[in-house]
Amino acid sequence: MEYRKTGASGLELSAITYGAFAIGGTMWGGTERSEAIKAIHASLDNGVTSIDTAPFYGFGLSEEMIGEAIKGKDRSRIQLLTKFGLVWDGSNNGKGEFFFDAEDNGKKIPVYKYAAKANVVKEVEESLQRLGTDYIDLLQIHWPDATTPISETMEALEQLIRQGKVRAAGVSNYSVAQLQEAQQSISIASNQVSYSMLNRTIEQDLVPYTVANNIGIIAYSPLERGLLTGKYFKDAALKSDDHRNGYFGQFDAAKVKAFLEAITPIAAAKQATLSQLVLRWTTLQKGITVVLAGARNAQQAIENAAAMNIDLTQEELAFINQQLVFVS
């Protein structure tokens, strides 16, 4: 495993960081608690030291299970990354920006983007409780909230850092302009954004800006939520309440399948899986600090952590990039 510095902060994260969205279950067709705990343990046993979660994931369940999984472990060797600013429990009293209706057991739950100072402070107390810790290594605003000035949100982060409850300030889904504004209030360690072989928009503006300004990029959904593992072109099936029934529709399935077939020989020659090849490619791209890989169980977690053991030559990288031209 490689450990990489996150922007100008002193924070070092594992290049493969465990992503705890799917194990929350909501939007992902449910979850299996014991499998989820095993996935976290397997990650930690295989060189992954960093875990990314959010209060929103499973409406608190993801953080709670992480708290259970790390209980009794050496906290100083684990980096906990969480977020704030997506409110689902009505505590915002209609304030903030309506985002979307989530579904929980067939019930519609309105989710708001809300990052007012008092709400940030409240959410962090709840996260600390669920995670069973007294500090968060990296606290990130989950999505920009157009109803709260960025400076107000950053003031909350600054206060939490001063109090020792948070070690570093991060953002997520921020544009270059929003990053620039946030940087006027506080030093931003990282921006967490979607990035994969099939989704490289950030290479145009965001990556040049973050590289020039020493801000980390934390890449999310590198496997395109499972699509790039190749298994959904074979026998894997989705439950009816899994958001990927719609999500995968944005991609041209035939082109993605052909692309995966074209790069399979590279994986095979290294006795690696497609998932490992995809993750390794992602960690090698310019400006990418760490890659968040979700895993439902120990087997996936072990496989994903071992992606860092693969070496890719310049020729192999060039071949993959050449093939990618046909997917877009």
Ligand SMILES: NC(=O)c1ccc[n+]([C@@H]2O[C@H](COP(=O)([O-])OP(=O)(O)OC[C@H]3O[C@@H](n4cnc5c(N)ncnc54)[C@H](OP(=O)(O)O)[C@@H]3O)[C@@H](O)[C@H]2O)c1
């Ligand atoms: N900031 C944001 O707005 C935001 C948004 C999305 C994600 N994120 C973060 O990024 C993390 C990673 O993204 P993601 O979870 O959306 O998607 P992802 O990492 O691209 O895909 C994860 C899913 O792919 C499947 N998978 C993973 N490894 C596998 C393997 N080795 N073999 C077979 N299947 C495998 C698993 O689901 P199945 O087994 O069910 O197929 C897993 O849940 C999240 O957990 C979260 O921490 C952040």
